[in-house]
Amino acid sequence: MSRMFKSCSALTTIYASDKFVTTACEEDENMFADCTNLVGAVPYDENKVGKEMANYTTGYFTDKAATGIDAPTVSDDTAAEYYDLQGRRLNAPQKGVNIVKRGKKTTKMLVK
Numbered sequence: 001m002s003r004m005f006k007s008c009s010a011l012t013t014i015y016a017s018d019k020f021v022t023t024a025c026e027e028d029e030n031m032f033a034d035c036t037n038l039v040g041a042v043p044y045d046e047n048k049v050g051k052e053m054a055n056y057t058t059g060y061f062t063d064k065a066a067t068g069i070d071a072p073t074v075s076d077d078t079a080a081e082y083y084d085l086q087g088r089r090l091n092a093p094q095k096g097v098n099i100v101k102r103g104k105k106t107t108k109m110l111v112k
Helices: none
Strands: 081-083 096-102 106-112
Touching: none
Parallel strands: none
Antiparallel strands: 081 096, 096 106
């Protein structure tokens, strides 16, 4: 990850979830060097440019808010949940393309 975002001075936001981890990263030299406009949980600090800043709680990343599709909270034996293409939960399928989530399986469904 060395120099991954180096000199990206126009970069202002990096969205990430808790799935982004740097535990296996061995090289992070100047990962955020010269990213002067980058702001996440904290504003940019030229003295903090390594992997320790690659998170949305104490670093330069911004939390990617989970949707019902991104973060399922139901078990396999639950009824179907319906979402539109923007990830908004629906009470029932509507005309057009719907996302149907049943347990851990997510599929698309077209209603005419």
